Each structure stands twice: as C-alpha cells, then as structure tokens.
Amino acid sequence: xxxxxxxxxxxxxxxxxxxxxxxxxxxxxxxxxxxxxxxxxxxxxxxxxxxxxxxxxxxxxxxxxxxxxxxxxxxxxxxxxxxxxxxxxxxxxxxxxxxxxxxxxxxxxxxxxxxxxxxxxxxxxxxxxxxxxxxxxxxxxxxxxxxxxxxxxxxxxxxxxxxxxxxxxxxxxxxxxxxxxxxxxxxxxxxxxxxxxxxxxxxxxxxxxxxxxxxxxxxxxxxxxxxxxxxxxxxxxxxxxxxxxxxxxxxxxxxxxxxxxxxxxxxxxxxxxxxxxxxxxxxxxxxxxxxxxxxxxxxxxxxxxxxxxxxxx
Ligand code: FAD
Ligand code: NAP
Numbered sequence: 001x002x003x004x005x006x007x008x009x010x011x012x013x014x015x016x017x018x019x020x021x022x023x024x025x026x027x028x029x030x031x032x033x034x035x036x037x038x039x040x041x042x043x044x045x046x047x048x049x050x051x052x053x054x055x056x057x058x059x060x061x062x063x064x065x066x067x068x069x070x071x072x073x074x075x076x077x078x079x080x081x082x083x084x085x086x087x088x089x090x091x092x093x094x095x096x097x098x099x100x101x102x103x104x105x106x107x108x109x110x111x112x113x114x115x116x117x118x119x120x121x122x123x124x125x126x127x128x129x130x131x132x133x134x135x136x137x138x139x140x141x142x143x144x145x146x147x148x149x150x151x152x153x154x155x156x157x158x159x160x161x162x163x164x165x166x167x168x169x170x171x172x173x174x175x176x177x178x179x180x181x182x183x184x185x186x187x188x189x190x191x192x193x194x195x196x197x198x199x200x201x202x203x204x205x206x207x208x209x210x211x212x213x214x215x216x217x218x219x220x221x222x223x224x225x226x227x228x229x230x231x232x233x234x235x236x237x238x239x240x241x242x243x244x245x246x247x248x249x250x251x252x253x254x255x256x257x258x259x260x261x262x263x264x265x266x267x268x269x270x271x272x273x274x275x276x277x278x279x280x281x282x283x284x285x286x287x288x289x290x291x292x293x294x295x296x297x298x299x300x301x302x303x304x305x306x307x308x309x310x311x312x313x
Pocket of ligand 2: 052120152153154155156157158160177178181182204241242243244287288289290
C-alpha cells in the first residue's frame with residue numbers, strides 16, 4: 001500500500017555525508033529520515049583498509065560505515081532502506097518518491113547522493129561487464145585467484161585496486177595514459193615496489209577481447225597514445241578505475257550544476273540554488289572527494305538546514 005511520510009529533514013544518501021548529517025540533524029531534534037539508496041554505506045563499502053579517517057589508524061571501509069549508521073540511528077535518525085526515484089523541488093514541502101511506493105514530503109532536503117564509478121564507454125567494456133570487466137576490486141577480486149589482471153587508471157582508486165588485487169592475482173598490470181600518477185605518494189611507493197605489479201605508461205584501453213561461450217575475457221588491446229600502435233596483452237580480468245561522476249540525476253533540471261554535473265553550493269555553505277535544499281559530500285565536491293571532507297559537509301548541511309527551518313518558524 002502506498003505510504004506517505006512527512007519529515008522536517010529528508011536526507012538522501014547513506015555515505016559519510018548522509019550519516020553525519022543524520023547525527024547532527026538528530027541532535028538538533030529535527031527527527032530526520034535518511035534514505036539509504038542502492039549502496040547503503042556508500043563508496044567506502046567497496047574498499048578495504050581506510051587509513052585516513054581521524055582516530056582510526058586503520059579500519060575496513062564497510063566496518064566504518066556500519067559504525068556511522070549505528071551512530072546516526074543511536075542519535076535518533078530514522079534510517080530507511082529505499083531508493084528515491086524522483087524529487088520535486090518546485091514547492092515546499094518538497095516531495096520525494098521512493099521505489100518502495102512511499103512518498104516523502106520534507107520541509108528541508110539534504111542531498112548526499114555521492115558519486116558513481118565512471119566507465120570508458122567502449123562497446124567491448126559493456127559486453128564483458130560482470131564477465132571479466134569490473135569497477136570494484138573488493139567486490140570481484142576474489143574471482144581472479146592466480147590470474148593475470150589489468151587495471152586502468154592512475155588515481156588513488158586505480159593504485160589501491162592494483163595493490164588489493166595482488167592478494168589474488170599472479171600479475172597485475174596498471175595501464176595509465178600518462179607517465180605520472182595522481183595517486184598519493186605513499187600509495188605510489190607501495191605500487192612501484194610491489195613484485196607482482198607492472199606499470200604500462202602512455203597506454204589506453206582500445207578493446208576488451210574475449211569469448212562468448214563460455215563468456216569471459218581473454219585479453220585486452222591497448223593503444224600507445226604517443227605512437228598509436230596497438231598491442232595485445234593476455235588477462236582474464238579488467239578493472240576500470242578511472243574515477244567517479246556525481247550522482248546528480250535527481251536534481252539535474254532543478255538545481256544549478258557545474259564542473260561536469262556537481263551540485264553548485266554557495267561558497268562556504270551547503271546552500272544550493274533552491275532555498276531549503278542543501279548538498280553535501282562528493283555530489284558537490286570535485287576537488288577533495290574524501291570521506292572526512294564529505295562528513296564535514298554533512299555536518300554543515302544539517303546545521304544549515306536547522307538554521308533555515310528556524311528562520312521559517
Ligand atoms: P557516497 O559514499 O558516494 O554515498 C552516496 C550515497 O547516496 C550511497 O549511500 C547511495 O546509496 C546513496 N544514493 C545515491 N542515489 C540515491 C537515491 N536516488 N536515493 C537514495 N540514496 C541514493 N576516501 C577517503 O577519505 N579515504 C579512503 O581510503 C577512500 N578510499 C576509497 C576507495 C574507493 C574504492 C573509492 C571508490 C572511494 C574512496 N574514498 C576514500 C572516497 C570516499 O569513499 C568518498 O569521498 C565518500 O564516500 C563520499 O561520501 P558521500 O557521503 O558524499 O557519498
Ligand atoms: P581520479 O583521482 O579522478 O583519477 C582518475 C584516473 O583515471 C586519472 O589518473 C585519469 O587519468 C584516469 N582516467 C580518467 N578518464 C580516463 C579515460 N577515459 N581513459 C584512461 N584513463 C582515464 O579518481 P579516483 O582515483 O577514483 O579518486 C577519486 C577521489 O577519491 C579522489 O579525490 C581520491 O583522492 C579519492 N580517493 C581517496 C582514496 C584514499 O584516500 N586512499 C582512495 C580512493 C579514492 P589522468 O591522470 O591522465 O587524468
């Protein structure tokens with residue numbers, strides 16, 4: 001049966017930004033509802049060790065996110081397993097429709113929908129997704145015990161994925177289109193000295209090669225970006241780790257976006273172009289994109305929402 005729920009503050013997203021907003025909005029006695037979406041806990045649930053969350057020298061990403069969820073719930077945040085499929089910001093109260101059939105109305109909305117993995121857009125990549133092509137080493141690495149794997153990208157994600165995959169693979173080749181990495185120096189150091197990892201500079205993925213029956217990857221065709229030469233490399237797994245794009249589909253026609261889809265907020269705040277709608281975390285941040293900065297923005301969004309609601313009364 002269709003259900004209608006009203007809340008002062010609706011938080012959309014359950015990453016560090018969403019859960020932190022949940023803690024603060026609950027402590028402000030706003031009785032927030034937080035909708036988790038398809039990935040409860042957000043991006044950190046797809047990684048292993050997190051070494052830069054203050055107060056924890058090392059913690060598993062999924063464990064950290066369970067702790068954040070428990071913390072928000074303990075403060076009084078109602079956490080709902082639902083996915084928002086549409087959002088109407090044209091009048092207050094704002095209206096969000098859930099995949100469950102529930103309609104949520106809210107006096108203020110905190111958007112914390114984060115970011116999703118980017119793909120290269122090759123037909124062969126699409127054809128072998130789930131059959132040798134992946135964007136999540138934590139999820140799929142286990143299937144490649146003793147196999148040779150290729151990782152595409154040169155940022156923190158690519159280097160971490162390459163290092164993690166050495167737990168299973170016999171060899172990992174990191175393929176990057178330039179000859180310098182964006183990844184943090186400490187990660188680069190670990191990468192370069194790892195005996196199972198080889199780095200191939202100035203190359204990009206031209207095609208994933210494989211078989212139909214059984215469906216699976218047998219190798220990749222790589223293009224040298226300097227000479228245009230094509231070469232082949234045998235492997236059974238291809239991990240695409242070329243970054244993430246903001247999840248702004250729900251609001252793309254209702255809020256001002258910039259820098260390729262990130263929600264624009266007033267500098268130094270989380271206020272979007274619609275009063276009463278706040279944005280936090282990777283959805284609005286094309287620069288830092290860290291758990292701790294997302295959590296910080298979640299705090300700011302709850303405080304901004306609290307002030308907005310007080311002004312309305
Ligand atoms: P996200 O974590 O992206 O969460 C977004 C949430 O929104 C999800 O819960 C999703 O289900 C929800 N959502 C999306 N659409 C909807 C919808 N329509 N309805 C309802 N809910 C929705 N950062 C670090 O600081 N340290 C690290 O070690 C680190 N390691 C990383 C490793 C990997 C592999 C990756 C991919 C990222 C890593 N990061 C790390 C970056 C960090 O994960 C992000 O900066 C952070 O998770 C962003 O938090 P967020 O709350 O903005 O969004
Ligand atoms: P990123 O920093 O944006 O790096 C993306 C990489 O993919 C770049 O090296 C880029 O190459 C390459 N790339 C992009 N498009 C490509 C294409 N079409 N073909 C080939 N290569 C392509 O993304 P990220 O590594 O996912 O990191 C995202 C954010 O999360 C960052 O802020 C990062 O610090 C954070 N993060 C942090 C940690 C950590 O703290 N341990 C771990 C993971 C992620 P160029 O370099 O040539 O542009």
